[in-house]
Amino acid sequence: MMFAKLAAWSMRRPLHHTLIFHRVLADRDPMSPGEPTAAWFDDLIAMLARNFELLALSEAVRRAADGTLRAGSVSITFDDGYADNATIAAPVLRKHSAPATFFVASGYLDGGRMWNDTIIETFRRLDPGTHEIDAEAGLTFTLGDWASRRQAAGDTIKAWKHLPPAQRRANVEALATRVGGLPDDLMMTTEQLRGLDAQRGVTIGGHTRTHPILAAIDDDEARGEIEGGKADLESVLQHDIELFAYPNGKAGADYTAGHADLVRRAGFAAAVATDWGTLSTATDRYRIPRFTPWHTNLARFSIDLARCHYGQL
Numbered sequence: 001m002m003f004a005k006l007a008a009w010s011m012r013r014p015l016h017h018t019l020i021f022h023r024v025l026a027d028r029d030p031m032s033p034g035e036p037t038a039a040w041f042d043d044l045i046a047m048l049a050r051n052f053e054l055l056a057l058s059e060a061v062r063r064a065a066d067g068t069l070r071a072g073s074v075s076i077t078f079d080d081g082y083a084d085n086a087t088i089a090a091p092v093l094r095k096h097s098a099p100a101t102f103f104v105a106s107g108y109l110d111g112g113r114m115w116n117d118t119i120i121e122t123f124r125r126l127d128p129g130t131h132e133i134d135a136e137a138g139l140t141f142t143l144g145d146w147a148s149r150r151q152a153a154g155d156t157i158k159a160w161k162h163l164p165p166a167q168r169r170a171n172v173e174a175l176a177t178r179v180g181g182l183p184d185d186l187m188m189t190t191e192q193l194r195g196l197d198a199q200r201g202v203t204i205g206g207h208t209r210t211h212p213i214l215a216a217i218d219d220d221e222a223r224g225e226i227e228g229g230k231a232d233l234e235s236v237l238q239h240d241i242e243l244f245a246y247p248n249g250k251a252g253a254d255y256t257a258g259h260a261d262l263v264r265r266a267g268f269a270a271a272v273a274t275d276w277g278t279l280s281t282a283t284d285r286y287r288i289p290r291f292t293p294w295h296t297n298l299a300r301f302s303i304d305l306a307r308c309h310y311g312q313l
């Protein structure tokens, strides 16, 4: 069904696709079985390198602007700044000479942890048995096998996702006190970020400081997050940061035209969303669409993507 939508776009403008990733895990994780593994990612990038022109996102934006973007090109992007981007994904990308852009939320560098990961890591570690997490929201779980832990983490993330930021932070912090030993190495260190930035074909982009849903905070705060994230990365890397990704990235729900304007005025040259579609000369360069390669069946995914590109769907 999702491909039908993508295909409809591609029929009109069979041009450039931008893919979103978050993590690439060394092995399958029973708490996050849907996350790409290193082996899957290697196969995917090999397939893409064989069948498409892999373009740095900045190059695709430049070609879209001057009308030289052609069908059959793909850009690879990563959001959030996970350490595995540097340790697992980057070597695979290097192996295939594949360019990629990494959008990093600067506030989590050097030991930070995103709220959803704190929830997942807590439910991974809680003792078996019944736990009342948030009586008001009806979050009481009996934990045992991996399926029950995944379900509890998923339900809690869903229930807390749209709470006001301060309330959500308080809930997550209280939850985290129930277990010890939560990981502090999920996100990149500044050293890992510098190493990634130095790799040929790698671009680092802004993704705010603390990854708020921009539409849920006031404009001053949003400006501070957008400009602050850019300044943090520029201070670590000592060069301009020109691309931005909206946290969550859905037009209307997560960002508005006002935020696109803040991003432009902060000095970014282009910004990516998570809205569906392709990049063409007609695309607003502060609302570049992207999509997640969700098919675990690589053959199916590659056929669909190829057909979309060449207008056969």
Ligand SMILES: [Zn+2]
Pocket (backbone or CB within 6 Å): 079, 080, 207, 211, 246, 247, 248
């Ligand atoms: Zn993100």
